Amino acid sequence: MTFASLGLIDPLLRTLDALGYTTPTPVQTQAIPVALAGRDLMAAAQTGTGKTAAFALPLLQRLTMEGPQLGSNSVRALVLVPTRELAEQLHQSFVEYGAQVPLSTYAVYGGVSINPQMMKLRKGVDVLVATPGRLLDLFRQNALKFNQLQTLVLDEADRMLDLGFADELRAIYAALPKKRQTLLFSATFSEDIRMLAGLMLDNPLSIEVSPRNVASSSVQQWIIPVDKKRKAELFCHLLKVQRWKQVLVFAKTRNGVDQLVELLQEQGVNADGIHGDKPQATRQRALDRFKKAEVQILVATDVAARGLDIDDLPLVVNFDLPIVAEDYIHRIGRTGRAGATGQAISLVCADEVDMLSAIETLTRQTLKRIPQQDFDPLHRVPLTDASGQVVRKSKKPKKPKVIGGGKKTLGKWLESNEPSEPPIKAIRKVPVFNTGPKKKK
Incomplete structure (x- = not known):
């Protein structure tokens, strides 16, 4: 199988050849x-299997034609995204793949000034990559129109639909x-998300090139308690x-x-965080x-878990397990x-056992423990x-409290038929002093 056999046009084929792409991946x-x-x-x-090119190449070709x-x-x-x-x-990636086709691409997202983005959009853009919040800001300020939209792509679709983006x-x-074409790509789809996505698409074709919610077999995984x-x-x-x-x-x-970045930097390690x-x-x-290997350790929250492509990264360390099991795969x-x-190493403490169990259930594998x-x-x-299953160690039963000077216990009383009432400690009488005026006899 070659890219030419998939029906791609010559400008895209030349670009792929220059990038060293020889054989298409299954997806x-x-x-x-x-x-x-x-088609929708x-x-x-799985991650790292070429999903970006799977939607970018046909999208660029349709727009060019x-x-x-x-x-x-x-x-x-x-x-x-x-x-x-x-x-x-x-x-x-769109800039690279579209190097030999006459199309414009741009990305808009929050955290930066919106004014340059509004200026860039005045002439229109063939391919716009966007985060939902900033896209809505631009649309509501009349900086963006959708009347010419032909294709919508949701990358990391499970995250888009499931984790806080529903209103947007x-x-x-x-x-x-x-009337448009809609493409949904992701490494993981829950059943609920698949049903929801099915309502958004028009007679979609579903392809699944690897077992659902399974981590790549090219990654060696283990945990350290x-x-x-x-x-x-x-x-x-x-x-x-x-x-x-590089980690x-x-x-x-x-x-x-x-905190971890500060600790590493104090020890002379070239570390940064996002x-x-x-x-x-x-x-x-x-x-x-980090991609250029100018930083040895990059510490991140899950903002770096989705879709980021880092060439030849040898090791991922989960300092903390993710709250959402699917994020472990990403x-x-x-x-x-x-x-x-x-390699992927997870440092796991007792508080994270339920997260560990959820990950193992999702991926259908028990992670090896290497103390x-x-x-x-x-x-x-x-x-x-x-x-x-979580095999929790049974707790040692507490020693019953001693009642009544230690000769009888509540436990023994419950087991015995002798006393009619539970033994209680004798209450010492306390003299009462009347400080008020004496009554006349």
């Missing part, structure tokens, strides 16, 4: 012909033309002993990101430096991409398995 093989035919599509595939004049403030294809980082990355999506859908308060110490120990060169670390909270409280320019600069999908191998010498947890992490 590209199945999705490109369907998208070229104008739902596509699920149709070639109508763009109206001012108009857009012909809209790609919605959940994060700013993913918006910028997809925009760069409803408002966007209400503004879009009823550890007490919560010793996670940072363990990470620094592993960093030194294993001589890690993407996921923490649960923004404060957790900042999370939602940082300005977009700062986040993008940290990510760019996190570790940052390594082991495009046929490469990778680290001198870091055995005082608070045992209960055993789990892919069936969702």
Whole structure:
């Protein structure tokens, strides 16, 4: 199978050849012909399997072949994504894939000034990549029109539909033309999201090139049980002993990101962090430096879990397990991409056992445990398995309280038929002193 056999035009084929793309991946093989035919599509595939090219290439080809004049403030294809980082990355992918076709592309997202974006949209854009909030801001300020829209793409569709974007999506859908092509791409789809997405699409074709909610087999995964308060110490120990060169670390909270980055920098480690409280320019600069290997450790919240493509990233560390089990698949999908191998290590404390169980149930595999010498947890992490079972250690029964000077206990009283009432401690009489005036006899 070749890209030419999928029906792509020569300008795109030349670009793919220059980028070193020789053989289409399974998701590209199945999705490109369907998208070229104008069909609505739902596509699920593991991370790192080429989903971006699977929708970008046919979208660029359809726009190139149709070639109508763009109206001012108009857009012909809209790609919605959940994060700013993913918006910028997809925009760069469209620039690369469309290097030899006469199309314009642009990305809009929050965290930066809206005025330059409004200026850029005045002449219209063929392909617009956007986060929902900023897209609505632009639309409501009349900086954007959808009358020429032909194709809508939702990348990371499960996140878009499931995690906080419902209101924005409803408002966007209400503004879009009823007649359009809609493509949904993601690594994971829950049953509820599949049903909801099915209502938004017109007679969609569904393709699933890999088992649902399964992490890539190219990623070696294991966990290290550890007490919560010793996670940072363990990470620094592993960093030194294993001589890690480049690591993407996921923490649960923004404060957790900042604290770990500060600790690493105090120890002379070249580390940086990204999370939602940082300005977009700062986040993008940290990510760019990490991609160029100018930063050794990048600590991030789940803003970096979706869709980010980092060449040859060898290792992902879950400093904290994600609250949503599906995010585990997306996190570790940052390594082991495009046929490469990778490793994913999770530092797990007793408080996270339910999250661990949810991950193992979702991925249908029990993660191997590799204890680290001198870091055995005082608070045992209960055993789990892919069936969702958590083997919790039974608690030692409390010793009954001693009642009545210790000769009889409440437990013994409950088991005995002798006393008619529970034994109680004798109450010593306390003399009562009358401080009021004496009564006359």
